[in-house]
Amino acid sequence: MKKRCLVVTGGGDCPGLNAVIRAIVKRASAESDWDIIGSRNAFNGVLLDPMEIIELDQSTVAGIHVRGGTILGTTNKGGPFAWPIQDNDGNWSEVDRSAEMLRKLEFLNVKAVINIGGDGSQMISQKLFDMGCNIIGVPKTIDNDLGVTNITFGFPTAVEVATDAVDKLVTTAESHNRILILEVMGRNAGWIALHSAVAGGAEVCLIPEIKYDINMVKERIDSRIQNSRGFVNIVISEGAKSINGEQQFQENPEFGHHNARLGGAGIQLMHELQTAGVDTDIRVTILGHLQRGGKPIAYDRILATQFGVKAFEMVLDKDFGNMAALCDGKLVSVPISDAIEKYNYVDLNSDLIKTARDIDICFGD
Numbered sequence: 001m002k003k004r005c006l007v008v009t010g011g012g013d014c015p016g017l018n019a020v021i022r023a024i025v026k027r028a029s030a031e032s033d034w035d036i037i038g039s040r041n042a043f044n045g046v047l048l049d050p051m052e053i054i055e056l057d058q059s060t061v062a063g064i065h066v067r068g069g070t071i072l073g074t075t076n077k078g079g080p081f082a083w084p085i086q087d088n089d090g091n092w093s094e095v096d097r098s099a100e101m102l103r104k105l106e107f108l109n110v111k112a113v114i115n116i117g118g119d120g121s122q123m124i125s126q127k128l129f130d131m132g133c134n135i136i137g138v139p140k141t142i143d144n145d146l147g148v149t150n151i152t153f154g155f156p157t158a159v160e161v162a163t164d165a166v167d168k169l170v171t172t173a174e175s176h177n178r179i180l181i182l183e184v185m186g187r188n189a190g191w192i193a194l195h196s197a198v199a200g201g202a203e204v205c206l207i208p209e210i211k212y213d214i215n216m217v218k219e220r221i222d223s224r225i226q227n228s229r230g231f232v233n234i235v236i237s238e239g240a241k242s243i244n245g246e247q248q249f250q251e252n253p254e255f256g257h258h259n260a261r262l263g264g265a266g267i268q269l270m271h272e273l274q275t276a277g278v279d280t281d282i283r284v285t286i287l288g289h290l291q292r293g294g295k296p297i298a299y300d301r302i303l304a305t306q307f308g309v310k311a312f313e314m315v316l317d318k319d320f321g322n323m324a325a326l327c328d329g330k331l332v333s334v335p336i337s338d339a340i341e342k343y344n345y346v347d348l349n350s351d352l353i354k355t356a357r358d359i360d361i362c363f364g365d
Helices: 017-028 098-107 119-130 155-176 191-200 214-224 265-275 298-316 336-341 351-358
Strands: 003-009 034-039 053-056 083-086 092-095 110-117 135-139 179-184 204-206 232-237 282-286 322-327 330-335
Touching: 003 017, 017 034, 017 053, 017 110, 017 298, 098 110, 098 119, 110 119, 110 298, 119 135, 119 336, 135 298, 135 336, 155 179, 155 191, 155 232, 155 298, 179 191, 179 265, 191 204, 191 232, 191 351, 204 214, 214 232, 214 265, 232 265, 265 282, 298 322, 298 330, 322 336, 330 336
Parallel strands: 003 034, 003 110, 110 135, 135 322, 179 232, 179 282, 204 232
Antiparallel strands: 034 053, 083 092, 322 330
16 A cells, blocks of 8 residues: 655645645655645544545646645644534533544554644644654745745745735825825734835835834824825734734634734724824725735745655655755755744844835834
8 A cells, every 4th residue: 555645734825835735746746655645624624524635646736836725725723633612502612633633644544744834833733743743844824924944935925916006006195195004914923014015115114023103104104295295105014013002903703713813903003193193095905815815926836846845855754843944045854843933023133124224114113
């Protein structure tokens, strides 16, 4: 019987996921003793009864590298360590099914697992590795907030989408003499906001790493708009907050979601500006899941393909407990524990921050 490698895509969807899956299958096709299978909706496909497992071969993955999303589906709730169950009284609780899942993998003759995901997914990878699972990680997140690797696939496409939005909003802001606020994703890291603000030529960029002073933002606006003439484009990360405020969250009543749903930073900023005395017309655009969807740009397809090939070669080398990463332009294997140990915040002393300040982008500080 051939050995099986299970591929899993977990967390939020991300441009480039299908390119990783395709690369794994194509690289594995050169090995006569390996088959590739996938679990639907992260590890949930293994945990369901009956299991939802898909055979992945050359015909299954043909041409999928240009498609957004993931053919395996994904989820950020449930999983082996927090499986939701409804009690007799109607309330929900969670149970740990990790040991059961490992027995199911053994039944399926799975000799290796490749888990494609961000920090939450890789935390699961580390816990499974500690239990004896032969697991490899692949870094995926549009937020670019995973440690060790220089970049995660999906981030460049998200920046491209956000930059296109800035470009479009600049023209309408100028036409109507307005303040246009664009709220982008990123959770607690301001990478998407920073890159799209620099690329799109925004006047103000507000990121989680720098608490903004609303008076400093108003001062920049006042310098740009005089006698009701002029315009300002602001890019704000969903996790940004003022020196006197808190991050904005949206209520999520659905049981099983462990990540707080950020959102509303742009609306909050508008209210703060109006309270501070800004009387120019302000409009807010929340880009939302447009950043996650659609075709991956060429760079993401290439990077995702490289990660997929590297991941399967790590399987062949039995390099378990590690994650594929891009470091200083080279594909390397790094401990998953290192990748999840340190959150990848924007370095405020980085060249890109300096560049942004040198071209007079205001960070509200």
